[in-house]
Amino acid sequence: MGRTAGKPNDPALQRQIMIEALDAFASIREPGGIITLPHRWSDDDGWKDYAMRPKPRTDGGTADDRVARFDTPQYQSEADRRLAEANSETGECPGCVFLWESEAKHF
Amino acid sequence: MxxxxxxxxxxxxxxxxxxxxxxxxxxxxxxxxxxxxxxxWVRNEIPPPLAPLAKPLSEAKVGLVASGGIYRTGQVAFHYRDDFSFREIPADTPTSELRATHFAYDLTDARRDPNAVFPMETLRNLTDEGRIGGLGAHAYTFMGGIYSVRKVRDALAPAIADRLQSDEVDLAILVPV
Structure with missing residues (x-):
């Protein structure tokens, strides 16, 4: 969805949502409890018609317009890539935790 | 519900x-x-245990976990094929150093303002206000588009739970995308 903690550059809304989340630790009494907040995603509900729907193609079929599942690191910018690769050369990836298959126990 | x-x-x-x-x-x-x-769909038949908060929020140490593919500049970014690694983000990381990468949601808002999917600065402000007692030393982030249930259930989730317990947080907020 992309703005689950509040609209970008709207610190008042972001603060309100965090307060509501924190208060829920006291008010929710059952596992799986859900509180619906009064905030609106956007003023216009038109986006609901397009959410999770494949785009129609001109030939009448349906386009698979999902992002490809690349298996190499997908950086936000080239500067990030260069910095991460420079760190990798000295053997560092500060704060990166890579888990091994063997840690995923088999039943 | x-x-x-x-x-x-x-x-x-x-x-x-x-x-x-x-x-x-x-x-x-x-x-x-x-x-x-x-x-x-994953079916979880047994509800998770609910642990009541044992102290007021103003005394509580809060942990943050987020699945929106947030990383700090300098860290290796996530890939999109069942990447079940995670990142430690120090609680004092400037918002300007945060990045987002993920294949299954629109990154526009997160890249404009990371607080939209990773409210660390928001929580720092709440600590300064005295609404919460403090923050865990690190937040934990991952790229939640993982199709292997086993990797999440048996490796990633327990690893993050262990970290939160070591950090001695009283509660943790998980922000999905």
Whole structure:
């Protein structure tokens, strides 16, 4: 969805949502409890018609317009890539935790 | 929780604008239209135990976990093929050093303002206000588009839970995308 903690550059809304989340630790009494907040995603509900729907193609079929599942690191910018690769050369990836298959126990 | 169903297209008419989109119906429809077999939902039959908060929020140490593919500049970014690694983000990381990468949500808001999916600065401000007692030393982030249930259930989730316990947080907020 992309703005689950509040609209970008709207610190008042972001603060309100965090307060509501924190208060829920006291008010929710059952596992799986859900509180619906009064905030609106956007003023216009038109986006609901397009959410999770494949785009129609001109030939009448349906386009698979999902992002490809690349298996190499997908950086936000080239500067990030260069910095991460420079760190990798000295053997560092500060704060990166890579888990091994063997840690995923088999039943 | 009560669930409210929309019409056959999965959205209710404009007269009920607050009804949520029926993502389960939409997902089934999308997979079907793309010619894939039906999506297999995870079923968790046993509810998780609920641990009541033992102290007021103003004394509580808060942990933050987020699945939106947030990393700090300098760290290796996530890839998109079942990447079940995670990142430690120090609690004092400037927002300007945060990045987002993920294949399954629109990154526009997160890249404009990371607090939209990773409210660390928001929580720092709440600590300064005295609303919460403090923050865990690190937040933990991952790229939640992982199709292997086993990797999440048996490796990633327990690893993050261990970290939160070592950090001695009293509660943790998980922000999905």
């Amino acid at each position: 009560k669930s409210r169903r929309g019409n056959a297209q999965g959205v209710t008419p404009a007269s009920e604008p607050n009804n949520p989109v029926d993502y389960i119906a939409r997902t089934r429809e999308q997979y079907d239209k793309l010619g894939y077999p039906p999506y297999k």
